[in-house]
Amino acid sequence: MLQTRIDDHAPTSRESMREAQEIFYKHLKRVGLKHTDQRDTILRTFLETRDHLSTDELFRLVRKKDSKIGFTTVYRTLKLLAECGLASAVPFPDGMARYEHQFNRRNHHHMVCTECDASVEFFSPEVNKLEEEIGRKYHFDATRHNFQIYGVCEDCRKKSRRAI
Amino acid sequence: MLQTRIDDHAPTSRESMREAQEIFYKHLKRVGLKHTDQRDTILRTFLETRDHLSTDELFRLVRKKDSKIGFTTVYRTLKLLAECGLASAVPFPDGMARYEHQFNRRNHHHMVCTECDASVEFFSPEVNKLEEEIGRKYHFDATRHNFQIYGVCEDCRKKSRRAI
DNA sequence: ATGAAAATGAAATTCATTTTCATTTGGCAT
């Protein structure tokens, strides 16, 4: 799925990679699970991209590094990564489960083009404030929210104007 | 799915019902489709509740009125209702497609309890403003958005406190 | 009334997700 990046960070560095692995393996130990090469490879692959990947998309990337890793393992590892906060689900309109990594990354939201599926990430502290305010107002202990904007991107607008 | 109502309207009146049917049948005519009893029954059933219904849930309600109407017809009619704006999909965290009717109804958002799945509807013009602002800022022609807050409701908080 | 186009609903299909299970592996205790 195409994505325009607003904040252009360098790709995850070696040290950051280690740091994230640290977090992951602490989590595994905590819940009595084991360290495996497959999990290593999957985490590394996941951190290398800033895309919003479906399980299958991540599986295809992982397979390039180690063709013996199975889809099921990717699927299960993605759940573990979500458990320890390194990954989070992004509810995109194609309905498939998509994840993005949450390591050293600013909190952001998405605006998605309904014509070409391209997405832009944007930052909006106001939305976070709203979560808090509304939670308070209605006596909810608000823990997270979900905000995305749909519309037509500049490119698609240009294209359709040309088509007339 | 349990739901707490914030705005307590009376149930859809007969005249409103007619008005909505009008809209529906105008739409059908426009796209060359036909008027059927099944579609009537399904629309009526759908307007009678303010819940966020899955296709199957609506099907079960419809079946009480006319046990011969099939699931497929409900499924297809729900799509038609969405096409003409009488229904809209509500992305709830259970992952199933859920719809709510949009007839004579204030624009609202949802706060969902992650423990008991109860939802409250709330009104927040600020969110609408944000859609507009952010669209402008990033050159998107923003047409709609999606905002929900997750957390723990008062009841569930009380329950878990009692359990300690 | 007639016929063409659309609607219906049961059944089949699709496809992402999740589970099962036989086999292999990691890592702790000895």
Added chain:
DNA sequence: ATGCCAAATGAAAATGAATTTCATTTTCAT
């Protein structure tokens, strides 16, 4: 180092919501 056993793996099967197919019935313009 060796053995043990719980956990991990991955292929295959199962699940289940969403969608399509198709034989039959219904609508509606003429």
